[in-house]
Structures are given as structure tokens and as C-alpha cells.
Amino acid sequence: MQYRTLGRTGLNVSLVSYGSGGPSKLGQNTGLSPTEQDRLIQRCLDLGINFFDTSEAYGDSEVILGRTLSRVTEDSYVLATKCRYKNGDGSLRSPGDVERSVEASLRRLNTDCVDIMQIHVLNSNDYFDVVDQHYPVLKRLQEQGKIRFIGFSEHFMGEGDHKSAVLALKTHPELWDTIMLKYGILNLYAAKEALPLALEHNVGIINMAAVRVKLPQPDLLREQISRWKQEGIVAQDSLPDEDPLGWLVHDDVDSVIDAAYKFAADHPAISTVLTGTSSVRHLEDNVKALEKPTLPEADKRRIREIFGEIAVYI
Numbered sequence: 001m002q003y004r005t006l007g008r009t010g011l012n013v014s015l016v017s018y019g020s021g022g023p024s025k026l027g028q029n030t031g032l033s034p035t036e037q038d039r040l041i042q043r044c045l046d047l048g049i050n051f052f053d054t055s056e057a058y059g060d061s062e063v064i065l066g067r068t069l070s071r072v073t074e075d076s077y078v079l080a081t082k083c084r085y086k087n088g089d090g091s092l093r094s095p096g097d098v099e100r101s102v103e104a105s106l107r108r109l110n111t112d113c114v115d116i117m118q119i120h121v122l123n124s125n126d127y128f129d130v131v132d133q134h135y136p137v138l139k140r141l142q143e144q145g146k147i148r149f150i151g152f153s154e155h156f157m158g159e160g161d162h163k164s165a166v167l168a169l170k171t172h173p174e175l176w177d178t179i180m181l182k183y184g185i186l187n188l189y190a191a192k193e194a195l196p197l198a199l200e201h202n203v204g205i206i207n208m209a210a211v212r213v214k215l216p217q218p219d220l221l222r223e224q225i226s227r228w229k230q231e232g233i234v235a236q237d238s239l240p241d242e243d244p245l246g247w248l249v250h251d252d253v254d255s256v257i258d259a260a261y262k263f264a265a266d267h268p269a270i271s272t273v274l275t276g277t278s279s280v281r282h283l284e285d286n287v288k289a290l291e292k293p294t295l296p297e298a299d300k301r302r303i304r305e306i307f308g309e310i311a312v313y314i
């Protein structure tokens with residue numbers, strides 16, 4: 001396992017990290033028993049993964065991680081969770097609610113202090129309200145020793161031009177220790193502004209959902225590329241209709257998914273790439289893919305030529 005420094009936090013995090021949300025939600029959506037969930041997390045630790053991401057919004061993931069990780073010492077892993085800043089009806093949560101929500105996360109995680117607390121799915125339209133109303137709550141909790149670092153995540157199907165990350169990095173880079181965003185083969189736009197700004201300000205980037213949704217599903221991938229061709233977003237002759245990314249599979253790249261995880265780590269601003277698998281076999285494959293986190297230069301160039309200007313999260 002390779003390790004990288006997570007920006008100004010100075011934390012040494014594994015290049016592959018484990019995400020307990022997404023479609024699998026630590027096996028809650030794929031039928032894993034508690035014993036199998038514990039085994040999956042234990043396998044992460046055995047493989048050298050030391051960074052775990054969760055949220056109050058991921059079903060029982062906080063409780064499951066709290067249970068499993070209590071078997072190892074707290075200094076052997078980095079734990080990140082998230083709090084929502086909006087109510088279900090779209091109104092802003094009160095600062096008091098955010099504080100109670102963080103306290104409840106700590107209880108579920110079975111800890112007195114969480115390494116990273118992130119505002120969950122920060123939309124650029126709400127950015128200044130969050131900085132005025134919710135950020136001070138997190139800062140106070142940090143001063144009380146309940147949070148070590150403060151960050152936020154973008155919406156993974158939201159603003160493909162990374163408006164919130166760019167806004168945050170341009171207006172208040174000093175406030176944010178980490179940002180979670182999506183960067184991958186079909187989502188390259190962060191390389192334009194968000195990732196260079198993060199590097200400039202030493203803000204740690206956690207890469208989320210680098211594979212989901214289209215890349216693990218050949219039918220969805222084929223449909224997406226075909227739609228982009230019809231819309232003129234991707235040139236007609238740039239990719240074959242069948243197996244459009246199959247050309248990435250050669251030499252030590254065993255699958256399109258392998259290629260996707262490698263590409264997701266192949267930017268200097270990215271400290272860690274989350275995988276949200278619920279399968280031990282997939283986990284092992286993904287860790288193996290990131291033993292060598294790069295693709296051949298010619299393949300990377302072709303990816304950038306074809307997808308580099310697309311600014312939609314898919």
C-alpha cells in the first residue's frame with residue numbers, strides 16, 4: 001500500500017481508502033451480515049487501508065465502523081464523517097441541530113474525537129450561509145477537542161464544474177483542511193481549477209466515487225458514451241460503440257475498473273481514493289490496481305483529449 005500526506009492535516013493516509021456510503025453502504029444494501037461487515041473492514045486493515053469515510057447519512061455505517069474499529073487502537077486509522085447542513089425540506093439546519101448531529105455521530109462512532117468532520121454535500125448556492133452559520137459550530141467543537149480537522153464534500157451528481165470547491169478555495173482556503181470531490185476518467189473537470197487550487201493551498205483532496213456509477217456497469221457506460229456522441233460532446237470516431245474503454249485494458253491493467261482507480265489516483269493533488277465496495281474480492285482487486293497508481297502516458301493523453309472538457313458529474 002502506498003501512503004500520501006493529506007494536505008495540511010499532515011495525516012499519512014493510505015492511497016486506497018474505504019467509503020461506507022455509495023450504492024453498497026458497507027454491505028447494508030448488498031446483504032452482508034454483521035460478521036461479514038466486520039470481516040470486510042478487518043480485510044481493509046490487513047491490506048494497509050488506514051482511512052475510513054462515513055456520514056450520518058449512510059444508514060448504520062457509523063455504528064458499524066464504530067464497532068469494528070474499536071478492536072484496533074485509535075491511532076492506527078483516520079476516521080472521517082459528515083454532517084448535513086440542510087433539513088429534508090431543503091431549509092438550512094439550525095446551528096444547534098448541527099452541533100447535536102456531530103455529538104450523535106461521535107456517540108455512534110464510539111469515540112470522543114473524530115479526525116475529520118465534513119459538511120456533507122455542500123452546494124455553492126449555500127456556501128456563504130454555511131460559512132456564517134455552520135462552520136463556527138464545527139470550529140467550536142474543534143476547540144473543544146471533538147474534531148481534529150474540518151472539511152466538506154461536494155455533491156457527486158451535482159455541480160460538475162466544482163463550483164463549491166473552487167469558491168471555497170478562492171475565498172477561504174484557510175478554513176478548509178480537506179475537500180472531497182470526484183475526479184476520474186469520465187469526470188476530469190476538477191483538473192482545470194479545483195485540483196491546482198487545492199495544491200496551491202495545501203488542502204487535502206479525498207477522491208470519492210471515482211468508479212461509480214457508469215464504470216462498473218458496461219451497459220450504462222455504453223449508453224453514456226453513445227449519448228455523448230449523439231449530443232456532440234464526444235467525437236463520433238473517438239471511441240468504439242462496443243466496449244468503448246476496452247482499449248485501456250492491456251499490460252498490467254486488468255479491467256476498465258482497474259484503469260479507473262489508477263487514473264483516479266494519478267494527480268498530485270489527490271491524497272486518497274475511496275472505494276465503496278462491499279466485496280472482499282473487489283476490495284483486493286482495487287488495492288492491487290492502486291499498487292501502481294498510473295496509466296501509460298498515451299492512454300492518459302487520449303482520456304484527456306476525449307473527456308477533458310466535460311463538466312457534468314455522472
Ligand SMILES: NC(=O)c1ccc[n+]([C@@H]2O[C@H](COP(=O)([O-])OP(=O)(O)OC[C@H]3O[C@@H](n4cnc5c(N)ncnc54)[C@H](OP(=O)(O)O)[C@@H]3O)[C@@H](O)[C@H]2O)c1
Binds near residue numbers: 024054208257276279
Ligand atoms: N457527497 C459525498 O459526500 C459523497 C458522494 C459519493 C461518495 N462519497 C464517499 O465516497 C465513497 C466511495 O464512493 P462509492 O461508494 O460510490 O465508491 P466506488 O468505489 O466509486 O463505487 C462503488 C460501486 O462500485 C462497485 N465496485 C467497486 N469495486 C468494484 C470492482 N472491482 N468490480 C466491480 N464492481 C466494483 C461497488 O459494488 P460492490 O459492492 O459489488 O463491489 C459499488 O457498486 C462512498 O462510499 C462515500 O464514503 C461521498
